[in-house]
Amino acid sequence: MTDSTTPKKVKTKGILRWEAFTPTLIILALIYAYFFLFFDAHLRRAIEWGGYLATGAEVNVESLNTSFLNASLQIKKIEFTNAEKPTHNMFEIGEIRFSMLWDALLRGKIVINEAVIEQVAIDTQRKSPGKVKPPEPIDDSPSALEKKGEELAHKALEKTQEEYSENILGDIAAVLGGTSSDEQLKNIEGSIKSKARMKELEAAFAEKQKAWNEKLKSLPTGKDFTDLSDRLKAIKTKDFKSPQELQDSLKQADAIIKEADEKIKYVQKTSEELNNDVNTTQKDLKDLETLIQNDIKDLEKRFKLPKLDAKAIAMALLKREVSPYLSQLQKYQNLARKYLPPNILNKKSDPTDVQIQPRARASGISYEFGRPNSYPFFWLKKAALSSVANAENPYIGNLKGELTNVSSSQPLTGKPIAASLTGNFPALNISGIDVRLTVDHVRPPFKELFSAAIGAYPLEKKLFLSDNNAEVGFSKAQGKSAVEAKFQDDIFSIDLQNKYTNVDFIVSSPNKDLDTVLKDIFKEISFIDLNANGEGRFPNVPLSISSNLGPEIVKGLQKQIQAKIDEAREKIKKAVDEAVAKEKQKLEADLNKMKNQIESEVKKVQAQADAAKKQAEKQVNDTKKQAESSAKKQAEDQVKKVLGNDADKKIEDLKKKFKF
Amino acid sequence: MTLLLKQLFAFIKLLNSDTGHNQIAAGLALGIVLGFSPMLSLQALLVFLIAFFFRVQLGAAFLSAFFFKFIAFIIDPVADQVGQLVLELPSLRPLYIEMYNMPLVPLTRFNNSIVMGGAIISLLAVIPAYFIFQNAILKYRVNVVAKFEDTKFWKALKATGFYKWYATYKSLYG
Numbered sequence: 001m002t003d004s005t006t007p008k009k010v011k012t013k014g015i016l017r018w019e020a021f022t023p024t025l026i027i028l029a030l031i032y033a034y035f036f037l038f039f040d041a042h043l044r045r046a047i048e049w050g051g052y053l054a055t056g057a058e059v060n061v062e063s064l065n066t067s068f069l070n071a072s073l074q075i076k077k078i079e080f081t082n083a084e085k086p087t088h089n090m091f092e093i094g095e096i097r098f099s100m101l102w103d104a105l106l107r108g109k110i111v112i113n114e115a116v117i118e119q120v121a122i123d124t125q126r127k128s129p130g131k132v133k134p135p136e137p138i139d140d141s142p143s144a145l146e147k148k149g150e151e152l153a154h155k156a157l158e159k160t161q162e163e164y165s166e167n168i169l170g171d172i173a174a175v176l177g178g179t180s181s182d183e184q185l186k187n188i189e190g191s192i193k194s195k196a197r198m199k200e201l202e203a204a205f206a207e208k209q210k211a212w213n214e215k216l217k218s219l220p221t222g223k224d225f226t227d228l229s230d231r232l233k234a235i236k237t238k239d240f241k242s243p244q245e246l247q248d249s250l251k252q253a254d255a256i257i258k259e260a261d262e263k264i265k266y267v268q269k270t271s272e273e274l275n276n277d278v279n280t281t282q283k284d285l286k287d288l289e290t291l292i293q294n295d296i297k298d299l300e301k302r303f304k305l306p307k308l309d310a311k312a313i314a315m316a317l318l319k320r321e322v323s324p325y326l327s328q329l330q331k332y333q334n335l336a337r338k339y340l341p342p343n344i345l346n347k348k349s350d351p352t353d354v355q356i357q358p359r360a361r362a363s364g365i366s367y368e369f370g371r372p373n374s375y376p377f378f379w380l381k382k383a384a385l386s387s388v389a390n391a392e393n394p395y396i397g398n399l400k401g402e403l404t405n406v407s408s409s410q411p412l413t414g415k416p417i418a419a420s421l422t423g424n425f426p427a428l429n430i431s432g433i434d435v436r437l438t439v440d441h442v443r444p445p446f447k448e449l450f451s452a453a454i455g456a457y458p459l460e461k462k463l464f465l466s467d468n469n470a471e472v473g474f475s476k477a478q479g480k481s482a483v484e485a486k487f488q489d490d491i492f493s494i495d496l497q498n499k500y501t502n503v504d505f506i507v508s509s510p511n512k513d514l515d516t517v518l519k520d521i522f523k524e525i526s527f528i529d530l531n532a533n534g535e536g537r538f539p540n541v542p543l544s545i546s547s548n549l550g551p552e553i554v555k556g557l558q559k560q561i562q563a564k565i566d567e568a569r570e571k572i573k574k575a576v577d578e579a580v581a582k583e584k585q586k587l588e589a590d591l592n593k594m595k596n597q598i599e600s601e602v603k604k605v606q607a608q609a610d611a612a613k614k615q616a617e618k619q620v621n622d623t624k625k626q627a628e629s630s631a632k633k634q635a636e637d638q639v640k641k642v643l644g645n646d647a648d649k650k651i652e653d654l655k656k657k658f659k660f
Numbered sequence: 661m662t663l664l665l666k667q668l669f670a671f672i673k674l675l676n677s678d679t680g681h682n683q684i685a686a687g688l689a690l691g692i693v694l695g696f697s698p699m700l701s702l703q704a705l706l707v708f709l710i711a712f713f714f715r716v717q718l719g720a721a722f723l724s725a726f727f728f729k730f731i732a733f734i735i736d737p738v739a740d741q742v743g744q745l746v747l748e749l750p751s752l753r754p755l756y757i758e759m760y761n762m763p764l765v766p767l768t769r770f771n772n773s774i775v776m777g778g779a780i781i782s783l784l785a786v787i788p789a790y791f792i793f794q795n796a797i798l799k800y801r802v803n804v805v806a807k808f809e810d811t812k813f814w815k816a817l818k819a820t821g822f823y824k825w826y827a828t829y830k831s832l833y834g
Contacts, residue, residue, distance in 0.1 A: 017715050024712070106763035364740050364774030367747050369760035 040064050047075070057081035057090075058130035072099030081130025082123070089126055094119025094387070094396075109375040115383035121396040122425060193298075194291040194580045201284055202587060208277055209594060215270050216601050220263045225608045232256055232616055237623045246627045253620040260613040267609055271602040278595050285588060288580075295576050296569075314550030368409065376409035389426050399423035399433070416440035430457045432480075447488040454481050459500060470509040470518060477503040477528075493535035494543075500528040521556030525549070671719030675797065676805055680717065685793035687717035689786050691724020696732045696739075696782035698775055702767040732778055739777030747776055 044064040051059030062077035074097040082090040098115035235252045236245070370376065380403070387399040401421030407413045417439040424431040432455015439448050456478055463473030477500040485494045505522045509515040527548070534543040643650050671687075674680045690711050697704040711721045732739070747756065759765045769775045808814055817823055 013715060015715055017713055020712055103763070106767075107761065108766040108769075364736075364772045364777075365744060365747075366769075367756070367771045367773070369753070369756045369771060371757055371761065374761050 056133040057083040086129040117385040314547040380406040394427035397425040492538040683717040687720030689790040694725035695728025696778035743773030743777030
């Protein structure tokens with residue numbers, strides 16, 4: 001019999017949660033199934049979607065395979081649609097494959113022994129036009145940085161346009177047609193700034209002349225000094241009856257000397273004031289000369305006299321080519337200034353720029369305990385690029401290149417990044433591609449070197465200038481470009497060289513004279529070069545741009561129009577001189593006359609004052625000597641009286657006795 | 661979220677029952693290690709697997725991890741200092757070099773000062789915390805739960821038909 005009241009025994013559970021094993025196994029199986037069945041497809045879609053967002057045009061991946069066991073990835077045929085020509089690919093890559101080392105992955109590092117990129121082609125026809133991302137709606141509230149960047153880029157563009165915006169060919173056409181400035185020159189007086197200034201100076205000079213005359217009148221005259229002389233003469237200089245009388249005389253003489261001194265000082269002060277005034281007026285006249293030169297320049301501009309400046313002509317012709325690049329450069333410089341660490345830019349941080357932010361979780365310090373030849377966090381040992389042109393796809397290039405030792409710690413691997421790419425695209429007539437890169441951060445001084453060259457590439461129709469006056473450009477040409485850049489010790493240097501040969505120029509102008517001149521000039525030009533170079537502390541790298549177009553055109557133009565330009569310039573100079581120069585000369589003459597008058601007047605008064613002072617001083621000295629000698633004589637007489645008739649002998653004995 | 665809430669309710673239920681104080685204390689103690697470890701690290705995975713496969717109260721572990729994540733955030737500077745001190749010990753450098761170049765060990769991110777400092781603090785705290793939590797749970801059950809069950813309100817509630825229905829449901833379905 002069983003006891004029905006016995007409580008049911010509660011089964012004690014063990015330390016392990018056995019019931020968790022089955023769900024875990026199911027979850028692991030599901031994860032495996034996902035990676036086995038769907039992961040590759042999803043990764044392919046993700047690359048296509050990311051590529052579309054990044055490039056703004058459709059990106060297609062034909063197939064993608066990953067292997068967990070081999071830690072490898074293989075992508076076949078990636079096509080990047082050309083956003084400007086959606087029927088074609090910007091470029092396509094036949095295959096990319098690489099595998100990571102499990103040995104490194106288990107250590108939390110990524111090491112790729114060899115990555116391979118094969119069959120690179122450019123401008124290939126697509127099976128169907130690629131989707132192009134519509135332009136982003138204009139954001140009404142751009143960020144402060146964007147605003148600043150845009151502003152600076154705009155400024156750079158404006159500056160370039162301002163500097164080289166002169167309509168040089170239009171001006172040349174006007175000069176070739178004969179200057180019409182003769183009539184206009186007759187009416188320029190009202191607009192000459194130097195003329196107005198001249199009038200101001202004349203008025204100021206008249207006032208000053210009055211003041212100077214007043215000052216000259218206030219100087220002591222000859223009568224003043226005669227009075228002093230008379231007063232001196234009246235002072236007793238001998239036969240003083242008592243020392244008091246002598247002292248009184250000396251006092252009177254001293255008072256006269258002081259008075260003469262004051263007069264001398266006043267003359268000197270007045271002389272200094274007058275000299276300063278004269279110098280100021282002379283300086284004003286010199287400034288007027290600058291103003292006259294500016295007036296001449298303004299008039300040359302107003303009458304559109306072209307400057308045969310090679311650089312200005314080259315830039316005026318090539319500004320369409322250069323302006324966007326300068327604008328971009330300014331934008332990148334601004335971004336670099338904003339984002340590069342201060343130690344690179346060597347700038348002081350601005351305390352006012354600190355923004356209030358929530359405290360970010362500290363990231364601590366990650367110590368590297370690597371040893372020689374151990375793995376850095378990331379290391380791509382070698383990526384090889386190879387591509388061979390074939391009849392099937394003529395747009396594939398003959399390319400050979402490699403990228404080696406891209407790592408997160410060069411001191412650990414002991415190897416700098418090195419990249420090279422050489423080859424050509426025969427179907428596109430592009431040859432001599434040679435790109436090299438070295439990033440050496442193994443040990444200081446760190447340096448980055450980059451060079452790229454394209455031996456030859458075809459250029460399609462390009463117009464440098466197209467306006468009402470002329471059209472200048474070429475219908476086709478062959479280009480050759482090379483760029484070398486170096487960044488070491490914060491100093492960035494760049495040298496860019498472009499050369500266009502076999503140029504079929506397009507040169508025409510509705511102005512027959514200009515048309516002939518330009519055609520003659522361009523007939524002689526066999527090539528165009530456009531060079532840029534610069535060196536500076538990054539990101540402030542000023543660029544100097546030059547081209548042979550400027551000097552060549554100047555050479556041609558000099559033969560044709562230099563004489564006409566000189567003639568017009570001479571006329572302008574003459575007109576300005578007529579308006580201002582005569583008055584200026586008169587004013588200069590008046591000023592010189594006044595100056596001489598002041599100098600002679602002051603000199604005369606100064607001489608009189610000095611003479612009076614000298615006379616007084618002489619009289620005082622004489623009086624003193626006289627007094628001394630009479631006192632001495634009196635004393636000797638007294639001694640003789642005391643000593644008797646042989647006083648002289650006694651005095652001599654005394655002298656001997658005391659060994660005088 | 662459902663799993664988390666389920667675990668949380670299970671935790672409250674277990675806290676108020678007579679059994680499982682060791683599981684709860686172990687869960688809360690493991691939560692400290694989880695809270696002080698980076699989310700994506702080998703040690704966090706290891707602690708999670710321990711909590712999952714051993715009979716440790718998962719709700720308590722998650723709740724504790726959630727709470728100690730905030731504590732860890734506040735004492736980051738201290739953890740940073742402790743980590744730097746330990747990682748810069750010259751005597752331990754050969755050991756670190758060995759560990760850094762071993763498989764799997766670098767996945768713990770032990771070479772980071774905050775991770776190392778946090779790990780030291782949590783490992784020092786985990787054993788005392790286990791006993792403190794165990795003691796606190798027992799005291800809670802005696803002083804709070806037992807007293808509550810002795811109140812007239814609770815006795816009245818136990819006498820209702822609804823409670824009897826709930827008790828039957830609980831004995832049948834757990």
